Amino acid sequence: MERFRIWQPVILIVLGVLVYSNSLTGPFIFDDGHGITDNPSIRKLWPIWETLVAPANSGMAGRPLVNLTFAINYAIGGYDVRGYHVVNLAIHIAAGLVLLGILRRTPGGAGIALPATALWLVHPLLTESVVYISQRTEMLMGLFLLLTLYCAIRRWHIAAVVACGLGMGCKEVMVAAPLVVVLYDYVFGVDWRSRRGLYAGLAATWLMLPLLMGGVALHSKMGEGLDHFTPWEYLKTQATVIVHYLRLCFVPYPLVVDYDDWPRAGSLVSVLPTALVVVGLLIASAWGAWKKQWWGLLGLGFFFILAPTSSVVPLGTEVAAERRMYLPLIAVVVPVVAALGNARQYIVPVLIVVAGVATFVRNADYRTAQTIWLDTVQKRPENVRALVNLAAVSERKESIGLYQRALELAPDSPEAHFNLGVNLTGEKRLDEAVVHLRRASELSPRSSRAAYQLGAVLAQAGRYQEAAVAIRRALELEPGNARAMKLLAAIEQNL
Numbered sequence: 001m002e003r004f005r006i007w008q009p010v011i012l013i014v015l016g017v018l019v020y021s022n023s024l025t026g027p028f029i030f031d032d033g034h035g036i037t038d039n040p041s042i043r044k045l046w047p048i049w050e051t052l053v054a055p056a057n058s059g060m061a062g063r064p065l066v067n068l069t070f071a072i073n074y075a076i077g078g079y080d081v082r083g084y085h086v087v088n089l090a091i092h093i094a095a096g097l098v099l100l101g102i103l104r105r106t107p108g109g110a111g112i113a114l115p116a117t118a119l120w121l122v123h124p125l126l127t128e129s130v131v132y133i134s135q136r137t138e139m140l141m142g143l144f145l146l147l148t149l150y151c152a153i154r155r156w157h158i159a160a161v162v163a164c165g166l167g168m169g170c171k172e173v174m175v176a177a178p179l180v181v182v183l184y185d186y187v188f189g190v191d192w193r194s195r196r197g198l199y200a201g202l203a204a205t206w207l208m209l210p211l212l213m214g215g216v217a218l219h220s221k222m223g224e225g226l227d228h229f230t231p232w233e234y235l236k237t238q239a240t241v242i243v244h245y246l247r248l249c250f251v252p253y254p255l256v257v258d259y260d261d262w263p264r265a266g267s268l269v270s271v272l273p274t275a276l277v278v279v280g281l282l283i284a285s286a287w288g289a290w291k292k293q294w295w296g297l298l299g300l301g302f303f304f305i306l307a308p309t310s311s312v313v314p315l316g317t318e319v320a321a322e323r324r325m326y327l328p329l330i331a332v333v334v335p336v337v338a339a340l341g342n343a344r345q346y347i348v349p350v351l352i353v354v355a356g357v358a359t360f361v362r363n364a365d366y367r368t369a370q371t372i373w374l375d376t377v378q379k380r381p382e383n384v385r386a387l388v389n390l391a392a393v394s395e396r397k398e399s400i401g402l403y404q405r406a407l408e409l410a411p412d413s414p415e416a417h418f419n420l421g422v423n424l425t426g427e428k429r430l431d432e433a434v435v436h437l438r439r440a441s442e443l444s445p446r447s448s449r450a451a452y453q454l455g456a457v458l459a460q461a462g463r464y465q466e467a468a469v470a471i472r473r474a475l476e477l478e479p480g481n482a483r484a485m486k487l488l489a490a491i492e493q494n495l
Contacts, residue, residue, distance in 0.1 A: 005104075008114045009097050012121055016093040019122045019356045023131045024085040026366035029373075030258070030389065035059040035070070035134040037079060042071040059134055062213035065169040066137050084133045091139045092130045096121040098146040099330065105153050107188060108294065109334075115348040116337040120330055122356040124252040129323040131366045132257065138323045141171035145180065145305075145327060152181045152198060161201035168208040173324075175209065176304040178202035183304075187289060187297040229264070229314035236265035238310045239275040241320040245306075246277075248322065249332040252355075255362055258376055259320040260385035295335050302331035369393045384410040391419065399423050414443035418450055421457065430461040441470070448477035452484050459487065464494045 028037055034057060036042065041054045051071045052064035060067040069087060077083040096117050103113035120126075129138045144167030151160035160181070167174035181202060185195060192199070229237070241262065248255070265271045282303055288296020305327050309315060340347050365375045373390035376383060384406045391402035403420035406413060421437035424430075437454040444450050455470030471488045475481060 023363040031059045031134045042074045095143040112337045116334045120333045124358040127362045129326045135323045137171045138326045142327045145177045148177045157198040165205045187292045231312040234314040239278045243274040254379040261383040262319040298331040302328045414440045448474045
């Protein structure tokens with residue numbers, strides 16, 4: 001038996017490598033642009049304080065440790081995606097190994113440690129976190145949260161506080177880590193008086209978040225979409241989202257990389273069934289934790305970790321995201337494996353094979369930017385953002401149709417108007433292009449890019465007076481734009 005325990009980490013490593021072996025060449029997509037390819041702070045490792053501070057418009061803003069890992073990737077291999085994927089996979093496997101250690105050291109958990117960890121490791125719901133490169137933020141935070149708990153269990157108090165602090169530098173959801181440790185200690189009867197220093201140290205890491213994020217970053221990460229959702233509307237909507245997450249734990253299909261079209265909840269009555277499910281699970285988890293039941297710990301941990309993104313703080317640009325289930329999935333997998341009892345030795349291997357195959361198949365959807373966005377559009381045909389992203393990586397004639405379809409669903413999408421105008425310009429359909437570029441400029445009055453493009457097309461169409469007005473507007477918004485100054489000079493020669 002002891003020899004088998006030694007081989008358990010090897011089994012997990014082999015499983016992880018096999019299941020994700022076909023994911024290492026997937027391209028940068030979506031937020032990978034702001035976070036990696038268009039992020040100048042990762043292009044140097046020194047001075048390190050500049051590497052740790054990503055631009056405010058980057059998904060890495062306020063997440064210095066993740067930004068540093070991307071800088072190391074860039075220093076080793078530039079923009080070769082394979083290196084980034086290898087690091088993502090290594091982080092995921094490391095998180096699995098730490099989870100294995102936690103379960104083995106938890107009372108009553110040794111017997112389910114390997115099967116539960118293996119099933120979590122290969123579950124297809126985690127593919128977005130592993131394969132979508134910039135979601136390293138979720139995995140690295142998850143790794144450090146698990147490390148915090150593991151070190152606390154081992155009574156390595158200083159290491160636990162250090163791990164917690166490092167996690168705060170990865171993603172704001174790490175705010176749940178101190179609560180998870182305190183809850184674990186309560187459920188398993190650890191003497192809190194011997195841990196006061198640990199609790200104080202863990203709580204002190206909360207002070208890092210406002211320092212790391214700053215005012216602008218705090219608003220952009222935790223308050224996006226405040227003009228679209230009230231906290232009450234967002235909370236009602238999250239009831240439907242959480243039930244959807246739970247369904248995907250058991251039936252992980254269809255998996256979608258973007259939920260831009262997730263419907264806003266209407267009246268409370270309209271979401272009452274899902275709200276009752278969520279509230280019922282929350283109450284049951286709280287009761288179980290109060291009674292010091294291990295499943296109560298898992299249940300409340302599930303809600304603690306989801307709370308920053310799935311409660312009352314509106315994240316209007318991303319109402320739902322499968323990566324948010326990276327750690328909460330543990331709270332589903334562990335009870336399921338435990339409930340199987342002696343039958344788990346027969347059933348869980350089958351579940352692991354089925355889940356592993358499903359993950360391997362899902363990885364193939366990420367093989368190109370076009371395949372992942374086509375997959376999203378096929379599964380959620382009213383997703384405007386997916387249509388726009390698919391159009392951006394498609395042939396021009398196909399792109400025009402996709403942008404037109406996006407505008408049928410969202411007539412005031414500035415990005416769809418702008419990109420449609422650019423594509424129509426390429427087809428020499430200048431009058432149509434002007435209509436859409438003008439509308440894009442109206443919808444984004446602070447965009448120098450939209451104003452410049454409108455002016456350039458108007459000039460190409462010989463409408464010089466209108467072009468001059470648009471280019472002057474672009475220069476007001478971006479005074480140092482050399483292209484705009486050069487174009488304005490050429491236009492004025494024709495007036």
